[in-house]
Amino acid sequence: MAEYFVARGLPVPPELRRTPLTDWRRWSAIGATLAVLYVGVRLLDIDLSRANPQYAGTRIISLLQWDLSILTPQNEFETFWDTAGGLMIVTIFLGVVATAISIVFALPLAFLGARNITTGNPVASAIYGVARVLFTVMRSIDVLIVVIIFAVIFGLGSAAGVFGLAFHNIGVLGKLYSEAIEGIDPGPSEAITATGATRFQVVWAAVLPQIVNPFISFSIYRLDANVRLAPVLGFVGGGGIGQYLFQTINLFQYNKAGLIIFMIVITVAAMDFASAQIRRRLL
Amino acid sequence: MPALLEIRDLVKVYSRDTRALDGISLDIRRGEFVVLIGLSGSGKSTLLRCINRLVEPTSGQVIFEGSDVTHARGPDLRRIRTRIGMIFQQFNLVKRSSVFANVLAGRLGYRSPWRTIASRPSREDVALAFENLERVSILEKAYVRADALSGGQQQRVGIARALMQRPQLMLADEPVASLDPATSHSVLRYLEEINKTDGITVICSLHFLSLARRYGTRVIALKAGRVAFDGKPAEIDERRFKEIYGEDAVEVEIGVNRTAEEQRADEARKVLDPRALSDAATDAAVVERLGPGADR
Numbered sequence: 020m021a022e023y024f025v026a027r028g029l030p031v032p033p034e035l036r037r038t039p040l041t042d043w044r045r046w047s048a049i050g051a052t053l054a055v056l057y058v059g060v061r062l063l064d065i066d067l068s069r070a071n072p073q074y075a076g077t078r079i080i081s082l083l084q085w086d087l088s089i090l091t092p093q094n095e096f097e098t099f100w101d102t103a104g105g106l107m108i109v110t111i112f113l114g115v116v117a118t119a120i121s122i123v124f125a126l127p128l129a130f131l132g133a134r135n136i137t138t139g140n141p142v143a144s145a146i147y148g149v150a151r152v153l154f155t156v157m158r159s160i161d162v163l164i165v166v167i168i169f170a171v172i173f174g175l176g177s178a179a180g181v182f183g184l185a186f187h188n189i190g191v192l193g194k195l196y197s198e199a200i201e202g203i204d205p206g207p208s209e210a211i212t213a214t215g216a217t218r219f220q221v222v223w224a225a226v227l228p229q230i231v232n233p234f235i236s237f238s239i240y241r242l243d244a245n246v247r248l249a250p251v252l253g254f255v256g257g258g259g260i261g262q263y264l265f266q267t268i269n270l271f272q273y274n275k276a277g278l279i280i281f282m283i284v285i286t287v288a289a290m291d292f293a294s295a296q297i298r299r300r301l302l
Numbered sequence: 303m304p305a306l307l308e309i310r311d312l313v314k315v316y317s318r319d320t321r322a323l324d325g326i327s328l329d330i331r332r333g334e335f336v337v338l339i340g341l342s343g344s345g346k347s348t349l350l351r352c353i354n355r356l357v358e359p360t361s362g363q364v365i366f367e368g369s370d371v372t373h374a375r376g377p378d379l380r381r382i383r384t385r386i387g388m389i390f391q392q393f394n395l396v397k398r399s400s401v402f403a404n405v406l407a408g409r410l411g412y413r414s415p416w417r418t419i420a421s422r423p424s425r426e427d428v429a430l431a432f433e434n435l436e437r438v439s440i441l442e443k444a445y446v447r448a449d450a451l452s453g454g455q456q457q458r459v460g461i462a463r464a465l466m467q468r469p470q471l472m473l474a475d476e477p478v479a480s481l482d483p484a485t486s487h488s489v490l491r492y493l494e495e496i497n498k499t500d501g502i503t504v505i506c507s508l509h510f511l512s513l514a515r516r517y518g519t520r521v522i523a524l525k526a527g528r529v530a531f532d533g534k535p536a537e538i539d540e541r542r543f544k545e546i547y548g549e550d551a552v553e554v555e556i557g558v559n560r561t562a563e564e565q566r567a568d569e570a571r572k573v574l575d576p577r578a579l580s581d582a583a584t585d586a587a588v589v590e591r592l593g594p595g596a597d598r
Binding site for chain 2 (some may be wrong): 181211216220231
């Protein structure tokens with residue numbers, strides 16, 4: 020490239036004057052990356068000597084030899100809701116209910132956490148700050164940890180799963196919603212304010228119509244994510260099919276575990292597909 | 303007769319160095335069509351927004367119909383605002399909502415917040431909305447989404463929304479700056495109509511001097527936050543024009559069809575405006591331009 024400028028007697032742009040090989044910054048970046056990786060590998064002490072291919076092979080095969088008995092009640096004490104199918108449905112609804120709860124709480128909080136709505140005096144600014152910090156805290160605690168804490172409060176089972184998932188999701192949706200509110204066109208709000216409307220009426224008439232679509236979009240996205248998270252929550256005491264899967268793995272019942280994993284994969288894939296379709300049609 | 307609107311020593315300081323308004327005092331009488339002119343940044347928008355407190359003035363007083371706007375709080379301020387309509391350069395409609403919903407929103411100031419969500423709009427409000435839509439000749443678009451309308455149509459919806467307030471005063475913040483010359487005339491004719499028929503006082507900021515001359519009964523020019531001129535439109539001659547817009551400013555024409563009446567008005571103006579002599583044939587909307595390289 021530099022020749023182009025030299026041949027025409029033009030000054031060579033500084034970007035072209037440095038050739039890649041003499042660029043010490045590039046070499047130091049590559050060097051630093053390699054050093055970090057080296058230290059990391061040494062610290063991790065990756066040890067493959069304990070791998071047992073023969074054992075793993077038989078286990079993987081048994082994961083595929085599904086035990087279909089888990090799909091039907093096995094004795095007079097069990098009902099459909101104790102079978103893998105029933106628990107799968109319970110788990111889906113665990114995600115659905117958690118999303119619904121979090122929408123109810125995130126919706127009003129999002130307006131408090133939006134700069135362009137909660138503004139005008141020091142009290143409003145303080146409320147805005149509190150709402151934003153709340154979202155960040157709720158979001159930054161990983162959902163598995165939240166469910167562990169909630170399992171201590173509510174005991175093992177669906178209650179811990181639903182409330183733990185909802186708690187985490189309020190933080191996520193609150194942030195997404197409030198950023199959608201902050202991104203609206205301020206013109207209509209100004210116009211409605213000028214008609215003598217109250218702040219609430221301004222939100223109702225000028226803000227809400229503008230955010231309905233992003234709200235629906237974010238809600239479906241989180242519903243999708245929550246249904247995907249729900250099966251995992253059982254591992255830490257959140258109930259549903261995850262708890263069952265955890266049991267079968269601990270009991271080395273791999274032909275049951277394999278079928279459950281397959282059911283989860285199908286459910287998550289279906290959910291993924293459905294949410295993409297709904298969002299595409301809706302918006 | 304006391305003035306409809308009194309502005310006393312109005313000052314607005316945005317930050318340490320920007321004095322958007324630097325002591326404005328004005329009396330606006332009922333029925334006037336006041337045109338605000340001045341360069342961008344001269345304080346036109348700020349002045350208009352201080353009148354209904356969309357912008358909080360730093361000091362000074364605004365008195366509307368005898369009540370002090372600058373110190374009104376909560377319900378008092380909102381009651382004053384219901385009597386002052388406003389239209390905007392960017393129309394400020396809720397684009398996703400229907401024209402009808404947008405117009406109806408102009409009535410919110412008269413409705414309690416809980417009624418806004420709890421009940422359907424009253425029969426009178428609906429009737430008034432249709433009446434005002436008809437007034438700005440846009441009735442057939444009532445159920446169309448606002449963003450499906452052209453700029454001129456959107457501004458007419460804006461006027462209908464403001465009329466829902468049954469205002470005494472109409473503020474218009476560069477209502478035609480986003481519109482082409484022909485559409486500009488159509489929108490301004492509606493403002494002229496409500497000014498003459500309903501006696502609604504209009505304060506309208508404009509960038510086109512010829513529009514100011516055509517529609518204004520009084521022209522107020524702002525320069526760096528102060529009143530640089532206040533008088534009849536015809537009094538703005540070459541010298542005053544340069545005072546307002548600076549020595550380098552030139553009037554530039556853009557073509558618009560004119561009525562015979564307007565052309566006669568131009569003939570009469572020649573005596574006062576030396577510029578009209580040279581280009582009377584095509585004289586039309588006049589755009590101000592600030593010397594080479596400064597065009598916006």
